[in-house]
Amino acid sequence: MLSVLEALVFSTLDYAPALVFAALGAVLSERSGVVNVGVEGMMRAGAFAAAVASLAVPTPLGVVCGMAAGAALAAVHGxxxxxxxxxxxxxxxxxxxxxxxxxxxxxxxxxxPTGTPPIEQLHRWVLPGLDQVPLLRALSGHSSLTYLAAVLPFLFHFALFRTPVGLRVRAVGEKPAAAATLGLSVPALRYGCVVGSGLLAGLGGAALSTSTLDRFEHHMPAGLGFMAVAAMVFGRWTPLGAFGAAAFFALGNALRIGLASSAPGLVEVIPQGFLLTLPYALTLLVLAAQGKKGAAPAALGTPYQPEAR
Amino acid sequence: MTDVTLRARLVRPFQTALPSVLSVALALAVCFLAIVASQGSLWVAARAYAEMAWGGFGDLPKLFAGADASALTRPWGETASKTALLTLTGLSVAVAFSVGLFNIGAQGQMMVGALSAAVLGGKLALPWPLHVAVCLAGAALAGAAYAEIAAALKLERGVHEVISTIMLNWIAVSLVENWLVVGPLRAQASGDNSISGTDEILASAQLPRLLGETSRLHAGILVAAALAVAVWYWLARTRYGFESRAVGLGPEAARAAGIPVAARVYQAMALSGALAGVAGAVLVMGTEHKFPATLGAPYGFDGIAISLIGQNHPLGVLASAALFGALRAGGTRMQLLGVHKSFPELIQGLALLFVAARLVWETLLSRFRREPAASATVEVPRA
Structure with missing residues (x-):
């Protein structure tokens, strides 16, 4: 039982970074008022560029290339x-x-047509001491991206809600005209957020091809980008909320794979399709329960026109 | 009709279509350069485009070399079956746009439609024309019902349709492809276990072939074209269509004018889902003759591109679907030259990207006109 739980936590932590980074990217862009359903494409660009670059350069540098590719796509969007x-x-x-x-x-x-040649995966860090403790050793042996994904949401949350830059980003997403009267440049802030969102989505894609797997496969990221957008909405457009939702989705995925291999009897009773449906059905239910209050930034999706009223 | 209005009638459709035409041309040019860059040869790129054209519009060189008519009818069949699907999903997206909704869920609606057609076609025993009609109607109903979930969530609970339809797509994929088609509805294995998908539908539920055995041209293209004209008539010439467009342009103004906004949104979304459902039925009844293991291509997402490149006009949708249907049918022949068959999708994606930049086109084109261009930018509802 303990080993099953351990495997579950381990595989969640292995799979989660891609989703977490992409969801944070979606939050960053949408908080500034720019809808980003292109996360899926930016992740794909990031996964591809990271894997291709890693064939020639050290893998960490490849990850940076993946981020740059995501940002390039985001720049077009912006x-x-x-x-x-x-x-x-x-x-x-x-x-x-x-x-x-x-x-x-x-x-x-x-x-x-199927994928790139294998690359050297990101180094997996064994935490000394922790890798001997039962259960807790599932926390050990992940790439640096997993540990970054555990810290970044908190930093992002602090930056968004406790720093002047964060206040400006939120202001531009809620009421750009008012922000502009205070001398802020709405386009500059939005460009920054959209490109930053591409960096994060690219990092998420790179996590797939350099950390979770060791190559780019032709179907990557297979809808993970849309799931990241769902995590953002589920988390009510906040970094910590999106983080929680992304972690929950990742757990759901690990649970599905884990159940199928460790308890085939259960899968006979509850078809796997039902388990796959869970994160999406839950998101819909939560959204329906929230009702019209909503949490989306007020100016989301509205282009900023200085001369418009 | 005065001379001025006649001119306006002839010129305006051309002016409206111009950004799309230019976008497609630009996308074709950019993709041509992509082949030149990746294959390192202008000659290969030119041959690849020629293959795409012959494979999509009919193999003229082969015909002149003395082949029989199948050199024309075989490519036409492939083009027509792809055009039919793209037209229907494109119409689905366009109808939702008319009331200001962005239906990203055509994929899911198409999937439940396809499944309904496969089940009705396989389990019922009815005479030929009736069976086809029942399957089409069942698929339309299923697609409509699935789309109404998104409409209800939007109207009753304020859930944005882009999010809800993305979720509903994945729910459909999970339930249909990962459960029903591999579980309860899986084809009975007869001897070898290699059969995937559901049971084959009965012959009485298949759409008839129009040009004999050498071509796969089936009646689906007629269904799609008829529905395109019907949707055009509905939007442009009936009261409901007019009211729907009013809702799309400004729900508050429409409400003030006494138009029942919620009812029009429900109706348009039902029609949108029904069209996507029929797309699924045409795939099953015309080409696959069963629900395959997977739908194969993201037809629903293609519908978004087709609708927007067609300027959300039903006849524009038909035109852009015909073009991209032909490119896709021909695209498989580029494979022989080392160009992946998904290449036409790249052309389509780039064309959509260029269409999205319509303000760029308007700014550029206004320099060539005497009078400044009116800023008619509200083609697409804001998300």
Missing amino acids: YLCIRWRSDQVVSGMALNLVALAGGTFLLEALWS
């Missing part, structure tokens, strides 16, 4: 949404389609 006031959902979906087909095209052109 340019269209902020400079040209495009529809933000449309632009995000377009980037998803481009990343999906573009990734497949490049993969086929450079290697094989």
Whole structure:
């Protein structure tokens, strides 16, 4: 029993960083008022670039390349949404389609249709002492990204709610015109947040291809980006809320895989499809229960036009 | 009709379509350069595009070399079956747009529609035309019911439809592909265990082939084209359609004018889901003849691209679906030259990205017009 629990925690911690980083990225962009459903595409770009770069350079540097790729895609999103006031959902979906087909095209052109050659995975850190304690040893043996994913949400939460920069970001997302009268540059702040969101989503993708697995596979990230957006909504657009939701989704995933292998009898009673449905159905229920109060930033999805009333 | 209105009638559709046409042309050009860069040869890229054209619109060189008519009808069949699906999902998205909703859930609605058609087609025993009609109607109802969940969540509980339809897509995938199709509804294995998907539907539920055995051209394209015209008529010429568009342009103003906003949203979303459901039925009854292990392609997401490239106009949807249907049918032939068959999807994604930048096009185009362009930017509802 203990070993099952251990395996469960271990696999959750292995899988969670991708989702956590991407969800934080979605929070950053949407808090500044720019809808980001392109997280899926940015993750794909990040996963691809990180794996490809890691074939040539050390893997940590490859992760940075993945982040840069996510940020590049996000910059396009920002340019269209902020400079040209495009529809933000449309632009995000377009980037998803481009990343999906573009990734497949490049993969086929450079290697094989299924995936890149294996790379050296990120170093897994064994925590001395902890790896001997039952149960707690599940916390040991993860890549640095897992430990970063455990700390970053708290830093982000502090930055968003306790620092002047965070206040500005929130102001731009709630009432950009008022923020502008105080001398803040709405476009600059939004560009910063959107590109930062791309960095985070790219990091999430890189976590998939350099830490969870050791290569880019053709279907990555297989809907994880949309799940990250769900985690953001579930967590009411706050970093800690999104973190909690992402961790919960990751646990649900580990539970599903764990149950299928350790208790096949249960899967006969409850079909696996039901377990797969859980995170999505729960998100819908929570959203429906929240009702019209909502928690979304007031100016979310509205392009900023200085001359508009 | 005065000379001025006649000119306006002929010129305005062209002007409206121009950003889309330019976007598609630009996407084709950029992707051409991508092949040149990846294959290192202008000649390969040109041949790849030629293959795509022959594979999509009909193999003219082969015909002139003395092949029989199947050189034309085979590509047409592939193009038509893809065009039918893209048209229906595109219409689904466009109808939701008309009341200001962004239906990302066409994929899920299509999936429940496809499953309904597969079940009705496999389990019922009815004479031929009736069976087809029952399957189409069942799929439309299932898709509509699934879409109404999102509409109800939006209207009663204020849940944004983009989020709820994404969730509903995954719920459909989990329940249909990961449970029903591999569990209770799985085809009975007869001897070898390699059969995937559900049982085959009966012959009486299949859409008839139109051009004989050499071409897979089936009646689905007629269903799709007829529905495109019907949706155009509904939106442009009926009271309900007019009221729906009013709701999409401004729900507050519509409410003030006495239009029952919630009822119009429910109706439009039901129609949107029904169209996606019919897309699923056409896939099952025309091409696959069963619910396959997976739907194969994200047709629902393609519908978003098709609808927006078609400027959310039913006939524009038909045109852009025909173009991308042909590119996709031809795309498989690029494989021989080392270009992945998903290449047309890259063209489609880039075209959508360029269409999203419509203000750029308007700014550029206004320089070539005498009068400044009116800022008609509200094509797409704000999310």
